[in-house]
Every structure is written in structure tokens, then in C-alpha cells.
Amino acid sequence: MKSKAAKERKVLMCGNEVIGEAAVQAGCRHYFGYPITPQNELTAYMAKRMEEVGGVFLQSESELAAINMVLGASACGARAMTSSSSPGISLKQEGISYIAGMELPAVIVNVMRGGPGLGNISPSQSDYFQAVKGGGHGDYRIIVLAPSCSQELYDLTALAFDLADTYRNPVMILADGILGQMMEPVALRQINPKHVKKPWVLTGAKNRPGRRLCSLFLETGGLEKHNASLQEKYRRIKAKEVRCETYNISGAEVIAVAYGSSARLTKAAVKMAEERGIKAGYIKPITLWPFPEDVFIKEKDKNKKYLVVEMNEGQMVEDVERCVGDRKRVFFYGHAGGWIPQTEDIFKRIKKLA
């Protein structure tokens, strides 16, 4: 047998490329994308790798086209992916809504940049609402995974394909410009893609009646029924797929809450606080939808304070407030527009709350 070390090549790669390699290892052979910073390395990487592995890479004429190419490839059974950054993700929203309504698997990567509008290309977490609350029209949910380091970019991208197939649902990797650009060692562990049967796939109606994939329900009560079944699926996802990293929440007086890049800096600040004798802990949601609600709801201690750190003007904080149920104990630290929190400053805020 091969040693674990041989199977787990550790390499130094930029985050965008890590996402690409994970997709390839997870069996993605259909990638469609349109250039936009700060995710261009991913598109270029897929162009190169798809040639090597005999997959399909297509630079589309727009993000609208890209997401609909994903729709078509997925309808025919492929593990398909597209990636973009904030403005491009806005353009994909109609397609994502259709994919959710048609119940097709798809993996969408958003390497977030600053907004609104063209904003700038600096890192940001300003698309939380768009990703988590349903950026397109209709009552639908997508699974949102929030990596905070290169290893998670790799592992969560692989997971995204399995979840998409399992639930016939779009899955978004919500990264940001720091993660996409950063070079970090990552273990390229062997990925064993989950094999999910897809009896709904369009192949041509050989020896059977034609099949249809659509999100249109005109018959009386049809759309209501469809929505009810979607909600049922979302409840199953909520029950089974919540992922979250916690540290010392039972012993803490102040619990910092952060995801993605800001979680790394927040973790360092919590450590700093502990070293100075402050009782601190953290909650790092890994799935932003489903949100780790129970971690907050089940907390019995009604004196604990929460400090939510985000690279935006306060988005996830609304979910934390909702789950804690007492706004007076939830505090926010964050800005939009390319601002990156400093460990020292987060520490100062934890100290003030302790």
C-alpha cells in the first residue's frame, strides 16, 4: 500500500488554483467561465488542466452564458462548475435560480471583491446576503461553503460536488480575494468522488418516453407542491449538513464569530486574548447556509457576549443576532471597501467586551 505521505502531496499553490485542482480531482470535467479579477488564476488553471485531463474548458461570452452552459452540462449529467467574482456572480443569479428550481447540481465559486457596483478588486465579504439569502428570485436556497485557508479551499471544493449531486442543488464556494491570491501549502489528498445515481439526466429518450427538466409548473397547485418539496429538501440539508468550527465556547465570556479570511485573523486575536488571561472563544461557520444556528441557540449562558467580525458593513451579524435572540449582547466590527481587520484591533474589541 502507498504511504499516506505519498497520497497526500503537499504543494505550494495559489488559492484560486487549489480550487481548480480540487475540482479536477472531484471529477469535474466541464468548466465554463468569464474572466474577472481576483479569480482569473482559476479560469486559467482550468483552461490548462482541462486540456490535460481531456475535459471541456470554455471561455464564455459572459457570465450569463457561463451559468447556462453549466445548466446544460449538468442536465446531461456532468459535474459542472463556473467561477467568478462579485459583479459576475450578480449576472449569474437568474441562472442559479433556474438551476435551483430545476433541481440540478452545480458548483459556483465566488471569489468576492469589493462592491457595490464595480467597487474594486480588493478582498471583501460583501456578498454574504446575496449568497445566503437567495441572490436570485424565488424561494430557494443554495448551500454556501466558506473556506478560510487553502486546505479548506481544497477540501470544501471537493465536498461541494458531492453535496450538489446528493441534493440536486447549487452549491457555492464563497471565498474572497485574499484566499484566492494567497500561497499556502496544501495537502492534495486523494479525493474519492461520491457516486450518485442520476436517473433524471437527459441522454436522448432511448427506449423510454421523453424526460423534461423544467422549473415551470402551470397546473393548479403544481408550483405550490414543488415549493413544498424544495422546502422539505432544504430542511433535510439543514438537519444534516451544518458544518462549523468552535473553540472554547463553553468557557468563554466573549465569543468571536467570523468566517473565511476574517476568521483566520479573528482566531489569532482570540489566542492573543487568552494569553492575556481573557476568557475568549470563537465560532467559525463553515456552512453559511445552512447556518450553524444551534450552536448559538443551545447556548444556555445568557451573559455571553458575541463579537462578529466581517469584511463588510454587517451582514452575517444579522444571523447571529437572530440566533442569539438578544441584540444587546451581539457586537459588530467590520467595514466594506477593501478593509482587512488587524489582529491587534480585533483583540482590543474582545478585551473591551470582557
Next chain:
Amino acid sequence: MKKVFGRTRTLRDTHTHYCPGCGHGIAHRLVAEVIDELGIRERTIGVAPIGCAVLAYYYWDLDICEAPHGRPPAVATGMKSVNPKNIVFTYQGDGDLAAIGFNETIHTANRGENITVIFINNAVYGMTGGQMAPTTLCGQVTATTPSGRNVKRYGHPIHVAELLANLPGVSFSSRVALSDIPNIMKTKQAIKKAFQVQMDGKGFSIVEILSPCPTYWRKTPVESLKFIKEKMVKTFPLGVFKECGKK
């Protein structure tokens, strides 16, 4: 009793939702007949538009996928990339293909994607209540051009078949009309040719079909046919604008 006429295999036995005299039903039948005559039903996948033909899958017994308004060519591109042996076609109206989805149309054609596009030009938006389309004739009254299409404001009707014929990726581009029996037969021939081009792997093929919409032309079915023959073909001449490999 001897059966002299029947439903072709690819058509479902169902009622139609189209208005009396509408061209969509005829076009559906022609596509179904061609698919059956070519024997490709079991490997064909269709992409339905958003427009009056959104329910195409009620009529064709084929594997069919819905696409957002204007995006069928992108969806078809994704499909064809999974299994090039599938015969993939889109069926689109003039709003779908030549307005909101024109970028996808041009680029899919320009890439020479080996798919077939059935383009229903009825000079209006049927589904949303008869508004102006990119193909609405000069002076034509619609819900959004109550005094007729004003060329100064909206320009001239777009000639899709001619425009696409200019692209190297396009192997077959033709315009036909559902105006009378001989023209309906020609339409069928053009559709067959377009699918054959795809079967031969020659690239993008499109058939633009002038098709009656009596409801929003505010005409009887018979007057509508007359309108195609006397008015519409003057703006949109019939013919083959490109046929690669033809001696």
C-alpha cells in the same frame, strides 16, 4: 379501416394550448416529423425557450430542458459538450433569440457549435401580449408601438438568417415561411437539412421560420397567412443564405 394519416412518433397525443392559426403547432409537427424520418429521436435533446413555446415538452416526446429567456444556445452548448453524439437543438422565438439572447446566439454561432436552431419569427412577443420584437416590421402596430414601429426610434427589423450567414462557424442558414402548403413543405426540407448538417458534424445550423401569430397581429388565421406572403416576405426574403459544402 385503413389509416391514412397519423401522429408521428415524436409528437405526444395531447391538446394544444396555442391559439387558432398559430404557427408554433405546425413548426412543432415539422420538427417531429424530421426527427422521426432521420431516426434520431433516441439521441436528440431539445431546449425549450421562454415564449409561447415554453411548453414545447408537452408536445414533443423527447428529452427536453427549459432554458432561461434567451439562453437556449448556452444551455445547448453545455449539453453538446457532455456528449457530442447527442443531437441538440434549440427552439426559440424572436424575443428570445434576437433580443435578450442575441449575444448567446451570435457567439454560439461564431464558435460553430454543432447544434441546430429553429427560430420562430412571428414579428411580436406572443407570450407577453404582443409587444414589439426586434423583427417587428416597420410601421407594424404592437402593444408597445401603438402608432406603428418607428424606425427613427427603434431602427429596422433585424435579419437574423442573413446576419448569422456571415459567420464562418455557421454551416447552414435559411429563411422559410409557414404561409401555404408548398412553403410548409420547404420549411420541412430546411429543417431536415439543418439537422443533417449537425449529424454530419458540420457546425451551427439555423432555420428562420416566418410564422403567423393571428392573436397579436389582430388578424384571422387566413389573413395572417396573406400577411406573411404579401408583407412579411418583403422585409424578410426567403432563401438559403449559407450552405457549406454545397457544390
